[in-house]
Amino acid sequence: MSIDKTSTPPEDVPVENPEAARGSDVAVDPRLLVREQGLAGYVTEFKRKMKAGDLGSIPVVIGLAIIWIIFQSLNSNFLTAGNLSDISVAMVGTGMIAVGIVFVLLLGEIDLSVGSLSGVAGATFAVLNITHGMNEILALVLSILTGTVAGALQGFFFAKIGVPAFAVTLAGLLFWNGLMLKILGDNGTINLNDNGLVAKLTSYYFSDVAAAYGLAIGVTVLFFLSSYFGNRRREAAGVPSRPLSETILRTVLLAIVSFAAALVFNQYKGLPLAVVIFVAVLFITDFVLRRTSYGRKVFALGGSVEASRRAGINVDMVRISVFAISGTFAAIGGLFIASKIASANQGAGGGDLLMNAIAAAVIGGTSLFGGRGRTWNALLGVLVIVSIQYGLALQGIASPVQYMITGGVLLATVVIDAVTRKTQKSAGRA
Amino acid sequence: MVHVSATPVLALRGVSKRFGAVQALTDVELEVHAGEVVALVGDNGAGKSTLVKTIAGVHPIDEGVIEWDGKAVQVNKPHDAQNLGIATVYQDLALCDNIDVVGNLFLGREIRRRGVLDEVEMERRSRELLDQLSIRIPSVRIPIASLSGGQRQVVAIARSMLGEPKLVILDEPTAALGVEQTAQVLDLVERLRERGHAVILISHNMADVKAVADKVAVLRLGKNNGVFEVKSTSQEEIISAITGATDNAVTRRAARSNGEIKK
Numbered sequence: 174m175s176i177d178k179t180s181t182p183p184e185d186v187p188v189e190n191p192e193a194a195r196g197s198d199v200a201v202d203p204r205l206l207v208r209e210q211g212l213a214g215y216v217t218e219f220k221r222k223m224k225a226g227d228l229g230s231i232p233v234v235i236g237l238a239i240i241w242i243i244f245q246s247l248n249s250n251f252l253t254a255g256n257l258s259d260i261s262v263a264m265v266g267t268g269m270i271a272v273g274i275v276f277v278l279l280l281g282e283i284d285l286s287v288g289s290l291s292g293v294a295g296a297t298f299a300v301l302n303i304t305h306g307m308n309e310i311l312a313l314v315l316s317i318l319t320g321t322v323a324g325a326l327q328g329f330f331f332a333k334i335g336v337p338a339f340a341v342t343l344a345g346l347l348f349w350n351g352l353m354l355k356i357l358g359d360n361g362t363i364n365l366n367d368n369g370l371v372a373k374l375t376s377y378y379f380s381d382v383a384a385a386y387g388l389a390i391g392v393t394v395l396f397f398l399s400s401y402f403g404n405r406r407r408e409a410a411g412v413p414s415r416p417l418s419e420t421i422l423r424t425v426l427l428a429i430v431s432f433a434a435a436l437v438f439n440q441y442k443g444l445p446l447a448v449v450i451f452v453a454v455l456f457i458t459d460f461v462l463r464r465t466s467y468g469r470k471v472f473a474l475g476g477s478v479e480a481s482r483r484a485g486i487n488v489d490m491v492r493i494s495v496f497a498i499s500g501t502f503a504a505i506g507g508l509f510i511a512s513k514i515a516s517a518n519q520g521a522g523g524g525d526l527l528m529n530a531i532a533a534a535v536i537g538g539t540s541l542f543g544g545r546g547r548t549w550n551a552l553l554g555v556l557v558i559v560s561i562q563y564g565l566a567l568q569g570i571a572s573p574v575q576y577m578i579t580g581g582v583l584l585a586t587v588v589i590d591a592v593t594r595k596t597q598k599s600a601g602r603a
Numbered sequence: 604m605v606h607v608s609a610t611p612v613l614a615l616r617g618v619s620k621r622f623g624a625v626q627a628l629t630d631v632e633l634e635v636h637a638g639e640v641v642a643l644v645g646d647n648g649a650g651k652s653t654l655v656k657t658i659a660g661v662h663p664i665d666e667g668v669i670e671w672d673g674k675a676v677q678v679n680k681p682h683d684a685q686n687l688g689i690a691t692v693y694q695d696l697a698l699c700d701n702i703d704v705v706g707n708l709f710l711g712r713e714i715r716r717r718g719v720l721d722e723v724e725m726e727r728r729s730r731e732l733l734d735q736l737s738i739r740i741p742s743v744r745i746p747i748a749s750l751s752g753g754q755r756q757v758v759a760i761a762r763s764m765l766g767e768p769k770l771v772i773l774d775e776p777t778a779a780l781g782v783e784q785t786a787q788v789l790d791l792v793e794r795l796r797e798r799g800h801a802v803i804l805i806s807h808n809m810a811d812v813k814a815v816a817d818k819v820a821v822l823r824l825g826k827n828n829g830v831f832e833v834k835s836t837s838q839e840e841i842i843s844a845i846t847g848a849t850d851n852a853v854t855r856r857a858a859r860s861n862g863e864i865k866k
Contacts (some may be wrong), residue, residue: 469710472706544700
């Protein structure tokens with residue numbers, strides 16, 4: 174080509190974004206962001222992320238450590254195996270609901286109906302199983318499906334009719350709460366069978382020591398193998414891969430956490446069934462969100478709806494399905510909560526449950542602005558909230574203070590989220 | 604592959620489009636050959652965007668014929684255009700800020716392996732594609748949000764190349780870009796031509812048009828107002844075709860300054 178590029182006169186649009194200009198400097202040296210080999214490269218990458226405000230789960234992990242240290246110094250019973258084990262079981266109900274909230278938050282939307290829906294699921298199961306004597310498994314499936322259907326219905330109004338999700342689910346909050354009261358009828362409380370399937374969800378422990386350690390070993394080995402062979406494939410394809418030292422470091426960290434948890438559980442009643450189910454759910458949902466094209470669509474919608482539509486994504490279907498997922502996890506969470514108190518009552522799904530579930534997702538690091546977050550965030554967030562509840566209960570501090578402290582923690586997290594976004598913007602990564 | 608074939612890839616014959624009382628396009632003719640960059644210019648409201656949207660299937664035409672490889676075709680939906688091999692890169696970029704470059708390139712057509720996203724293969728192909736187009740970005744694994752405007756534009760164009768289209772339509776690709784980034788995009792347009800793609804480039808910037816286009820098609824008030832060979836046409840001639848008068852402020856000024864030099 175004989176055309177001289179340098180003769181292109183400058184556009185009269187000034188460079189309005191100094192970050193963009195710096196970005197073009199980066200383009201001059203494409204190696205700049207390529208990770209160096211070995212651990213040194215990992216450290217520089219980490220520092221760069223810190224500077225860019227890409228904090229990930231670090232604030233919440235630090236926050237959790239501080240909370241645990243404070244409560245332990247106030248009452249030495251806090252970090253005992255029994256208490257930690259109880260916290261782990263108690264968090265599963267809210268945690269399950271928070272998993273569904275993560276999905277909705279990834280779209281940049283909100284679901285306010287999850288608390289009421291969880292109550293509906295508990296009541297449905299109780300009425301079907303106890304009052305009508307239906308088969309336990311069938312009643313369990315049907316009660317979870319009520320959540321799915323209700324969620325899909327709300328998703329339909331949001332996606333197809335175009336009602337804001339906030340308004341639809343606010344209506345849902347009232348409607349489903351009324352439905353639950355209607356289902357329960359006049360007597361108000363239905364006690365569950367203490368030896369039934371749902372009661373076992375939170376009362377069953379694998380008392381064999383081998384169960385907890387076996388799970389810890391299994392998780393660690395599985396993680397190592399999948400990382401190792403994933404990296405081998407990347408190397409074979411000639412794309413940048415993680416150094417082996419990083420894989421080993423991550424595996425060791427995971428091993429420490431999982432074996433510490435196993436040790437704690439085994440000192441008490443053993444590995445709780447509820448925790449096993451929760452961890453399995455987190456694994457599966459995380460896999461779906463990050464490794465399947467469905468998950469990619471959810472993230473895409475959280476980034477730009479228009480871009481998703483142009484890429485041929487069926488926006489309405491993804492939206493409806495996400496609300497269906499949210500409803501499903503609300504129902505599952507409701508069953509765990511009913512299991513914990515071994516009954517379905519009129520207060521179920523009310524109080525601070527909704528706010529705790531949303532707070533758990535957000536505290537864990539899921540962005541309120543959509544497109545950023547992982548379901549593992551729900552675990553960290555709910556650990557923080559339930560730790561505060563249990564810690565204050567040990568101190569004999571009543572719920573007014575509990576609400577205020579949880580509110581303060583939530584505010585701190587949202588502030589971190591907003592500041593993170595600002596930092597990321599100024600580092601060109603928002 | 605740099606040759607201009609006899610049969611145009613895309614030909615519009617007497618295309619008209621009406622929106623209610625507004626006649627947006629009247630008897631428009633346009634031909635684009637493989638390995639050719641045709642700049643589509645015109646003042647605001649001249650019908651450039653409408654014309655592009657008729658080709659891309661967003662607005663079906665009312666009258667006239669669209670010929671693809673010499674055969675008359677119906678383009679009624681964006682899908683029809685895509686199936687023919689027409690890729691359109693709109694002015695507002697269709698990228699997701701929160702997803703990385705690889706994810707954006709393959710958005711909506713992810714490569715899967717046993718039902719699971721094949722990130723390795725997608726990353727390998729992304730690198731291959733970006734290398735072929737000599738696109739330089741810091742990393743294919745950083746979110747789009749961290750790229751500059753020009754880098755985003757080249758990613759959006761690269762994305763349209765994944766389907767191996769025969770015709771690429773670029774709607775004001777350099778509109779909000781700085782000098783360096785504009786050069787990057789223009790380089791990319793030339794590379795598209797070298798690879799034998801037909802390119803329709805909409806631009807307001809005469810310098811860009813002169814730099815990369817082979818032909819300039821001028822639209823004025825929804826009608827053809829001349830097709831020029833870029834090499835043998837001066838900027839003033841194009842501008843007078845756009846403004847629709849040989850006697851206007853621009854040409855008068857040009858004539859005056861030329862005259863002054865002669866004196």
